[in-house]
Amino acid sequence: MTVSYELTHLQGLEAEAVHIVREVAATFERPVLLFSGGKDSVVMLHLATKAFWPAPVPFPVLHIDTGHNFDEVLSFRDLAVERAGVRLIVGRVQDDIDSGAVADDPVAGRNRLQTTTLLRTIGEHRFDAVFGGARRDEEKARAKERVFSFRDRYGQWDPRGQRPELWNLYNGRHKPGEHIRVFPLSNWTELDIWRYIRDEGIELPPLYYAHRRPVVARDGMLLAVTRFLPLLAGEEPVSSLVRFRTVGDATCTGCVESAAATPDDVVAEVAATRVTERGATRADDRISAAGMEDRKREGYF
Numbered sequence: 001m002t003v004s005y006e007l008t009h010l011q012g013l014e015a016e017a018v019h020i021v022r023e024v025a026a027t028f029e030r031p032v033l034l035f036s037g038g039k040d041s042v043v044m045l046h047l048a049t050k051a052f053w054p055a056p057v058p059f060p061v062l063h064i065d066t067g068h069n070f071d072e073v074l075s076f077r078d079l080a081v082e083r084a085g086v087r088l089i090v091g092r093v094q095d096d097i098d099s100g101a102v103a104d105d106p107v108a109g110r111n112r113l114q115t116t117t118l119l120r121t122i123g124e125h126r127f128d129a130v131f132g133g134a135r136r137d138e139e140k141a142r143a144k145e146r147v148f149s150f151r152d153r154y155g156q157w158d159p160r161g162q163r164p165e166l167w168n169l170y171n172g173r174h175k176p177g178e179h180i181r182v183f184p185l186s187n188w189t190e191l192d193i194w195r196y197i198r199d200e201g202i203e204l205p206p207l208y209y210a211h212r213r214p215v216v217a218r219d220g221m222l223l224a225v226t227r228f229l230p231l232l233a234g235e236e237p238v239s240s241l242v243r244f245r246t247v248g249d250a251t252c253t254g255c256v257e258s259a260a261a262t263p264d265d266v267v268a269e270v271a272a273t274r275v276t277e278r279g280a281t282r283a284d285d286r287i288s289a290a291g292m293e294d295r296k297r298e299g300y301f
């Protein structure tokens with residue numbers, strides 16, 4: 001008797017991501033996984049753990065630290081890395097500011113400065129494959145990415161010169177000094193991520209769920225009042241029940257008013273929204289229509 005087994009949508013996405021992770025581990029010498037403690041990087045680490053279980057994850061994780069991160073996220077990052085038994089490497093933007101490689105701009109923020117720190121850290125450790133948590137539903141430029149995204153010796157991305165990926169065959173060939181950005185979550189959506197988090201019981205930083213905190217309204221967003229965010233003239237913080245759809249630099253990452261306190265609540269909320277999390281809550285993505293693509297050409301995530 002022939003027994004057929006059909007994967008669910010999430011099982012198919014998981015199988016594809018696990019295949020990609022194993023493919024990288026088998027074909028590259030020095031891979032690394034970008035890990036900030038945000039939901040997408042947490043899911044990536046969970047998938048990597050599954051891919052090699054019961055053996056440990058065979059590569060380190062890397063956090064590019066702007067120095068303006070939420071304390072809750074950094075605490076969670078350290079705990080998650082300890083639980084997974086992986087080595088954490090931290091590239092600090094402050095080091096590049098101190099060396100004069102980049103200039104700190106309190107008005108523009110530090111998020112754009114991450115590119116210099118990322119490329120420096122990749123070069124110092126000679127990483128040849130870098131896992132990123134970008135998804136194609138996030139933003140127009142990221143929708144153009146292949147799963148294996150070639151970067152030249154300067155870390156730059158050419159959207160017109162990407163390699164074909166027919167039948168899910170990935171071309172990781174590169175010369176010394178070049179590297180490949182790898183996006184195992186390319187075909188996932190924000191809703192897929194949250195359904196997977198719910199079904200797998202994955203723990204996240206508490207910022208992703210409804211909590212009360214002081215916020216200020218600025219440029220159409222709600223920004224959390226932290227020690228990194230100087231208040232502008234006329235701004236008055238108010239206490240509001242909010243949650244974060246994405247986490248990053250605290251000076252440019254907004255939150256949304258929400259009472260979603262559980263993964264089920266968030267799944268229902270995300271299913272009803274029509275605005276991507278970056279479009280709604282990331283001030284640095286509002287520079288121009290081609291802002292993200294310009295940054296990616298320079299070597300951004």
